[in-house]
Each structure stands twice: as structure tokens, then as C-alpha cells.
Amino acid sequence: MTDTPASADLDAERFQTVRVDLGSRSYDIVIGRGLLQEAGVRIAAVKPGARLAVITDETVAKLHLDAFSKSLSEAGLDHVVLKVPAGEASKRFELFERLCDDVLAARLERGDAIVALGGGVVGDLAGFVAASVRRGMSFIQVPTTLLAQVDSSVGGKTGINSRHGKNLIGAFHQPDLVLADTAILDTLPLRDFRAGYAEVAKYGLLGDEPFFTWLEDNWKAVFAGGPERDEAVARSCQAKADVVAEDEHEAGRRALLNLGHTFGHSLESAVSYETERLVHGEGVSIGMMLAHEFSQRLDLIGQDTIDRVEAHLSAVGLPIRISDIPGQMPPADTLMDIIAQDKKVSRGSLTFILTRGIGRSFVEKGLDPATVRDFLTEKLTR
Amino acid sequence: MTDTPASADLDAERFQTVRVDLGSRSYDIVIGRGLLQEAGVRIAAVKPGARLAVITDETVAKLHLDAFSKSLSEAGLDHVVLKVPAGEASKRFELFERLCDDVLAARLERGDAIVALGGGVVGDLAGFVAASVRRGMSFIQVPTTLLAQVDSSVGGKTGINSRHGKNLIGAFHQPDLVLADTAILDTLPLRDFRAGYAEVAKYGLLGDEPFFTWLEDNWKAVFAGGPERDEAVARSCQAKADVVAEDEHEAGRRALLNLGHTFGHSLESAVSYETERLVHGEGVSIGMMLAHEFSQRLDLIGQDTIDRVEAHLSAVGLPIRISDIPGQMPPADTLMDIIAQDKKVSRGSLTFILTRGIGRSFVEKGLDPATVRDFLTEKLTR
Known part of the structure; x- marks a missing residue:
């Protein structure tokens, strides 16, 4: 008709x-x-x-x-x-x-x-x-x-x-x-494409395990520019659109999109946003690894999950550790100060996005800052 | 109970x-x-x-x-x-x-x-x-x-x-x-109180004839600070709240609140916002008179309405004519340029608030700029 x-x-x-x-x-x-x-x-x-x-x-x-x-x-x-x-x-x-x-x-x-x-x-x-x-x-x-x-x-x-x-x-x-x-x-320079890809991977990690699996299988085609690239962009946009439609002004669920971002932002700030050392997506990549490792510390996930995330981010060429950032990093207390001034703070207690597995992230409010500082101290000395 | x-x-x-x-x-x-x-x-x-x-x-x-x-x-x-x-x-x-x-x-x-x-x-x-x-x-x-x-x-x-x-x-x-x-x-200095009162009178003029009549009877008590002042503030807020609830982002009816404001803003701008010469409410007072006189020019209201508005605004001590502004005013073309840059412009045609009587104002879109310029030229030489 x-x-x-x-x-x-x-x-x-x-x-x-x-x-x-x-x-x-x-x-x-x-x-x-x-x-x-x-x-x-x-x-x-x-x-x-x-x-x-x-x-x-x-x-x-x-x-x-x-x-x-x-x-x-x-x-x-x-x-x-x-x-x-x-x-x-x-x-x-x-x-x-x-x-x-x-x-x-x-x-x-x-x-x-x-x-x-x-x-x-x-x-x-x-x-x-x-x-x-x-x-x-x-x-x-x-x-x-x-x-x-x-x-x-x-x-x-x-x-x-x-x-x-x-x-x-x-x-x-x-x-x-x-x-x-x-x-x-x-x-786009490869480094910038990679940095953007960190956000693509984020959508899988935060709420869509099948998409993460699809990315593990298809990331080379996404980089090469085939129809897989369009597919990856569309699925990422759809994931974000779904969250935004539910929570436009970030009162609740939209915070999930910050997976890896609280750590990531603090690292970007620590290098004074010198993009020669770290661009946003690289900070997010390291931040996502830290969010997973911190979740493991809290017994939320096992080593197998850590290994899988690390393997994929490494395969595409993204940095995964604080020590991957060239040059000297400040002490944990400086990073904690930056995190405290981050706008994702609510009434003095820390809000982080943690995870119970790939595609199973959640918002954790009221985290004890001391726990986070101890974790960062250890990561900085590794 | x-x-x-x-x-x-x-x-x-x-x-x-x-x-x-x-x-x-x-x-x-x-x-x-x-x-x-x-x-x-x-x-x-x-x-x-x-x-x-x-x-x-x-x-x-x-x-x-x-x-x-x-x-x-x-x-x-x-x-x-x-x-x-x-x-x-x-x-x-x-x-x-x-x-x-x-x-x-x-x-x-x-x-x-x-x-x-x-x-x-x-x-x-x-x-x-x-x-x-x-x-x-x-x-x-x-x-x-x-x-x-x-x-x-x-x-x-x-x-x-x-x-x-x-x-x-x-x-x-x-x-x-x-x-x-x-x-x-x-x-508050009397001049500032009067200037604010122009906006109070506006609510009567734009959509509430009984309120305007009440103001004609009670304005002295409003100035003196009795319960009539609270009443005048509350009725004004209610009038504005009603319009805002209907049209938060000024897509339509909220424009009525601009009665007297397009002319008024152009006068404020013409004196470079020198408050010794003209404050906002005074500009609105003169602007409201101009809006009524322009409405008369378009045969929308009669002289009796003009007289009534003029009598009340004069009684409270507000200026009502462009010539009430101390010092030299620019020519009509300058005022028209200011009006054209005013944010109440839509696609090159002029939008004005006109009236069919006290309490009966309306939004008129697509006014011919030449008509407005001729009207202003005449008002400036009087």
C-alpha cells in the first residue's frame, strides 16, 4: 500500500x-x-x-x-x-x-x-x-x-x-x-580514532555485553572504515540516546556514561590537559581499566573480566595503565583533590561507576574517599 | 477534620x-x-x-x-x-x-x-x-x-x-x-518604585481591565506600603505566572508581556542606558503609551482609551512621551535599527504588542517597518 x-x-x-x-x-x-x-x-x-x-x-x-x-x-x-x-x-x-x-x-x-x-x-x-x-x-x-x-x-x-x-x-x-x-x-589521525574508540568500547562495557563481544570480533573493520564502522557508530549513538532519553539531566542513570571518566578526568587534569601526553579517550581507557580493577578490589568481578577488558583495549592500541602516560605523575592526594572538585561529587561523598561484569556497570554512591586513595596510591607506584 | x-x-x-x-x-x-x-x-x-x-x-x-x-x-x-x-x-x-x-x-x-x-x-x-x-x-x-x-x-x-x-x-x-x-x-527611591509600578500597570493594560481599574483606585496605598502593595505584587506575579505556565519559552502568548517593551527598549538603547535619563520602567511607561497611540493609529482603539492610560501613568508620576526624556534623541531610523536588532524580531518582519482596549492586548506579527518608522518620526518631532 x-x-x-x-x-x-x-x-x-x-x-x-x-x-x-x-x-x-x-x-x-x-x-x-x-x-x-x-x-x-x-x-x-x-x-x-x-x-x-x-x-x-x-x-x-x-x-x-x-x-x-x-x-x-x-x-x-x-x-x-x-x-x-x-x-x-x-x-x-x-x-x-x-x-x-x-x-x-x-x-x-x-x-x-x-x-x-x-x-x-x-x-x-x-x-x-x-x-x-x-x-x-x-x-x-x-x-x-x-x-x-x-x-x-x-x-x-x-x-x-x-x-x-x-x-x-x-x-x-x-x-x-x-x-x-x-x-x-x-x-582522522590514528591516535584520535583510537581515543574515540575508547568511548565505543565503553558502551559495551557499561551495558551491552553482546556489543563488546561484537567489537572484539570486528574492531579491525571498524578502524578500516567498512560498514562495521557505521554499525559501531550507530550502536554507540543508540546506547547513549537510550540513556539520555531516560535521564536527560543526569539525575540518575545517565551517570553510567561516566564509566572510566572520574579516574580519566583526574589523569587528564594531572597532566594539565597536555594532549601530547594524554587525550580524553586515552584517559577514559585507563580510567575504565582502573574502574574494573577497583571493582575487582571490592570483590565485584574476577580476574577473567579484567583480562578480557585489558586484552581488547590493548589490542586496539589504547593505553591501559597510569604508567603508560609519559612523564611524571602527581601523588594520589593530588588526584583525589581533582576528583573532589569533579562535578560528579555529591555532598562530599564520592560517586563512582563500578561494575559486576562486562555490560553490568552501576552507580555507586557514598564511596569512602580513603579506599579510593589507597587504591590510587598503589596504582601510581606500579 | x-x-x-x-x-x-x-x-x-x-x-x-x-x-x-x-x-x-x-x-x-x-x-x-x-x-x-x-x-x-x-x-x-x-x-x-x-x-x-x-x-x-x-x-x-x-x-x-x-x-x-x-x-x-x-x-x-x-x-x-x-x-x-x-x-x-x-x-x-x-x-x-x-x-x-x-x-x-x-x-x-x-x-x-x-x-x-x-x-x-x-x-x-x-x-x-x-x-x-x-x-x-x-x-x-x-x-x-x-x-x-x-x-x-x-x-x-x-x-x-x-x-x-x-x-x-x-x-x-x-x-x-x-x-x-x-x-x-x-x-527604594521613589523613582525606582515608580519605574517598577509601570510593570504593575502593564499587567492590567495587557489582560486585566478590572485590575487596572483597581490600580486607578488604589495606587496611592500601593505606593504607601499597605496591604494593597502586597495585593498589587501578588496579582502581578499571578498574571505573569499564568502566562509563563502557558508559554515558558516565549513561543507565543508570553510575548504579550512585552507590551510597551519594544518601543521602551529602543528608547533605553537610544540613551545608551544612561539611567540618569531613563530607567527601564520609564521606558516601558513611554513604550506603553506609544503602543496605545500606535494602536489608535491603526483604528484599534479610540481617544478615550488613550486618555485613560495617560491619566493613570501621569498621576503616578511616570513619563509618557519621548519628549519627557531629558536631552537629545536620535532620529527614527536609529530607533528602527535598534528595534530590528531586538530579539523580538522574527525573519525580518516586526512583531509588536498592540491592543483593542484596556486589558485586550494581542501579538501582531508581520507589521510593515515603514508604518512604524513614520509613526516614530512623528512622535520624535512632537
Whole structure:
């Protein structure tokens, strides 16, 4: 009875769509190779007649801005481009202010849209601008790193860093559309791809043992860029979308997504976010190993689970131990101070994501800080 | 059957409560004389065990901080005080950044609260800080001006100014509690009380003819500080709460609250927000007169309505004509440029609040800018 147009047939083959279900703020994440070239048409379908401010960084601009801009122009979308330097240092007040001013200077109105073309830094910064200018403008994400495609572009967390820590200033602001072109990832340095893969593996570890098993079997194809890559991105987005739909503002279950992140963030902070030494996904990889080892310490899991996690993370080339980080690390007390200032603290007691097995993580509140400090002291001296 | 405690009986006599109905984000506005002295107990009831950052300005601090701080301490509430200079100039990026950093330095957590003790400037600035630190902290308003009690502390609009205009950067962030101590208004300069009163009169003009009639009969008692003042504040808050509950993010009906504000903002901007020449409520008063005169021009109302509005606003001592503003005003084209950059613009056509009579205002979209410019040209040469 239904007369499906040929283009939709084609779409179903070429692209996967994950729906993030948030009532009136629901949106699609479209995943597949070659989306950049048809971004204009897809954005125009969601925001007809809107003017756009494309926020991107200089590295991404060199590689992908011409193709993206061409696609927008062909779809008749008037747009301005606002560039920031590549790197985490752009997530600061000064650039937030400058971008807000630039968007206003371009006379974008409330119904117009901010587009983030870039990785997590660009997405977080542009998202906070979109949340704040005129108390909230439309926002479209075109993530260009694996990390951004599977993590930061899903769920509406936006923000900048403060001198007190990462992502401490920001907003929850959901996008209207996410376009994840997996072919773009071919241009990503291997180290960045690996770092993003840590978040992919995280979805298996936190709640989906069959997915972790699938990754153990298929990770090489995910790295190589076959249909398995699209599948891994889509399953990761679906996993995050499910959690976010249940708990948008991280009152409860969403905290599971922080598996490995409390330890990971403290390590990133300990090296002053020097990406030569450690990037976010590497911190998450080491952090996930620590979360498993700490769970073992509490008799929640056995050595077999530790071995399996370690084997997979090592196989893809991710660091798994604090000692894998080049250079000197600070003492456990410093790491504990950083953890205490981490925003996942609640009323002085520590909240950690622990696990009872692969795919069986859970939120543990009220952990004794002394237990964690002793564990870290031991890990630092190994 | 119900055993009402004596304290609730007393409360019902001394204080009025307006409920802002926003589902899980609903909150109470408590109104009456002497609330400052029991603020601690009331805040502790809403946020038990929370630590507080009290944001206030130097003028308010001199008058009311000791009493407020004492009330918090007596209720066992640990708090830090963060002061900003009094005046609109504090609504800027630099202070937003400093306050965010100070709140983080004080190690407030997500469940802790930001308290705004002050007028609209402090409320808007502190609210944006509360919306942004850790992507959203609890927020409590203790408005100390009539304007803040009847307008800015209700409805969740927060923000700072940009060099492109007022309130262009911010967030919708609802408070958990609003305490409007009407005795505090005894310390307010008459000019500020009058300016706030313009917003009170607005609620009558936009949708409640009986309230406007009541104000015509009772405004002297409202100024004097009798129970009529509490009544006027409560009816104003209720009017705003009703609109906000229907249209939290100003997609439709909430725009009615902007009666007089598009013209008013353009006048404030035209005098570079020099409060010696014009404060917000005065701009709103002149703006409301202009909105009525423009409605007459479009044959929507007759001279009798104009006369009645003019008589009441004049009686309380508010300015009603552009020529009431001291000093030179810019030409109509400059005002039109300001209006075009105003965030109430949608896709290039102008949106104004017009009226078909007292209490019968409505949103008019798609007004021809030329008509408005001709009207302003005439008003500026009178």
C-alpha cells in the first residue's frame, strides 16, 4: 500500500538513523559515508529558510569546510563561518564571548541556527553559544571525530572549561539534527580514532555485553572504515540516546556514561590537559581499566573480566595503565583533590561507576574517599 | 477534620503565595512584609543542607545583607557572599566569568544553590550563573525592587548584555523559590518604585481591565506600603505566572508581556542606558503609551482609551512621551535599527504588542517597518 520513494530506499541502504526521544525536543542522528555532501539539503529540511553560523576550527576548516559550505550554498542556505583555533584551549570564556558577539553581529535571529562542524571542542563550545545567544537558538551538529560522533554530539551537554576544571560552565541544549559522516573519519589521525574508540568500547562495557563481544570480533573493520564502522557508530549513538532519553539531566542513570571518566578526568587534569601526553579517550581507557580493577578490589568481578577488558583495549592500541602516560605523575592526594572538585561529587561523598561484569556497570554512591586513595596510591607506584 | 497548625494560619494572614506551575520545575513566590527575617527557614525547607552563594550588589548589601545573612545563619545555612557593583553595567561577560569562577572556588556542588539578593540586574546575572555553573544549579530569588518582584524574578529569564543589546546572552532557568519582601520596598527611591509600578500597570493594560481599574483606585496605598502593595505584587506575579505556565519559552502568548517593551527598549538603547535619563520602567511607561497611540493609529482603539492610560501613568508620576526624556534623541531610523536588532524580531518582519482596549492586548506579527518608522518620526518631532 505504501509508496516509498526511491530516495528513501537509497537512504535506508546508505545511512542509519538513530532517533533521540526527548518529546518535543526529539531529533535524529544520521550516520553514514558521504553525508557532508548532502548536509545542506538535510539541514534545509529541518530548518527551512534559516540563516546559519558555522562554527569550526582551523584544522577541520582546511579539510572539510569547502565541501560543507558548497553543500549549504547549493541548498540555498545563507551562512557565515566563524573559526576558532583547534584544541581544547578554545573552550574558554574569551572565545565564548567572542562567538556570541559574532553571531549577534551577523544578525542571526532566534529561529536561525548555529552549526558545529568539528570535534568535541567545537561541538561543546558552539553548543553553549547556541544555548546562550538569545537564550537559545537552534543547533546542528556535524561531528568530525569518532569521539564527537559517538559521545559529545549526542545528549545535549555543552560547555566550556574553567580554571577549576573541564566542562564546569555550560548548558544542556539539545541539537535539532546530528549528521555523522563516517567517511570524514578517514582523515582522522590514528591516535584520535583510537581515543574515540575508547568511548565505543565503553558502551559495551557499561551495558551491552553482546556489543563488546561484537567489537572484539570486528574492531579491525571498524578502524578500516567498512560498514562495521557505521554499525559501531550507530550502536554507540543508540546506547547513549537510550540513556539520555531516560535521564536527560543526569539525575540518575545517565551517570553510567561516566564509566572510566572520574579516574580519566583526574589523569587528564594531572597532566594539565597536555594532549601530547594524554587525550580524553586515552584517559577514559585507563580510567575504565582502573574502574574494573577497583571493582575487582571490592570483590565485584574476577580476574577473567579484567583480562578480557585489558586484552581488547590493548589490542586496539589504547593505553591501559597510569604508567603508560609519559612523564611524571602527581601523588594520589593530588588526584583525589581533582576528583573532589569533579562535578560528579555529591555532598562530599564520592560517586563512582563500578561494575559486576562486562555490560553490568552501576552507580555507586557514598564511596569512602580513603579506599579510593589507597587504591590510587598503589596504582601510581606500579 | 483538618488540623491546621497555628503557624500556617499566621502565614495565610501575613503572606500571599503564588504558585508558578511548570510541572517538575514548579515553584512558589511568597509575598509579604518581613520575609527577609525568615528567609533562612524558608530556604532551608526547600533546599535542606544546601550550601549557598549569595550574589548581591554593594547598595543592597549595605541595606539588607546583615539581616539576610543572620537569617541564613540562624537556619544553619552555610553561605558565601559575592558582591558586584550596583547598576546595569554589572550584566556583562567579565562579571559572569568572575562569578562562575567564584562559585566554583567556593566548591559549591550541583545540589547547592545560588541566591540572588537584589534587583533585576543581580537576579538576571546570578540566574545566568546558576544556569551555567555545572550546567545548572538551584536558584533562589530574593528580589529587592518592585520591578524585580513583579517582573524579572518571575518566569526564569536570565542573562547578560552584549555590545549588541540588552539581555542577548542568557538562559531560561527557573528558580526553586522566590521570596518577595514588600517591606524592603520602603527603602527604594521613589523613582525606582515608580519605574517598577509601570510593570504593575502593564499587567492590567495587557489582560486585566478590572485590575487596572483597581490600580486607578488604589495606587496611592500601593505606593504607601499597605496591604494593597502586597495585593498589587501578588496579582502581578499571578498574571505573569499564568502566562509563563502557558508559554515558558516565549513561543507565543508570553510575548504579550512585552507590551510597551519594544518601543521602551529602543528608547533605553537610544540613551545608551544612561539611567540618569531613563530607567527601564520609564521606558516601558513611554513604550506603553506609544503602543496605545500606535494602536489608535491603526483604528484599534479610540481617544478615550488613550486618555485613560495617560491619566493613570501621569498621576503616578511616570513619563509618557519621548519628549519627557531629558536631552537629545536620535532620529527614527536609529530607533528602527535598534528595534530590528531586538530579539523580538522574527525573519525580518516586526512583531509588536498592540491592543483593542484596556486589558485586550494581542501579538501582531508581520507589521510593515515603514508604518512604524513614520509613526516614530512623528512622535520624535512632537
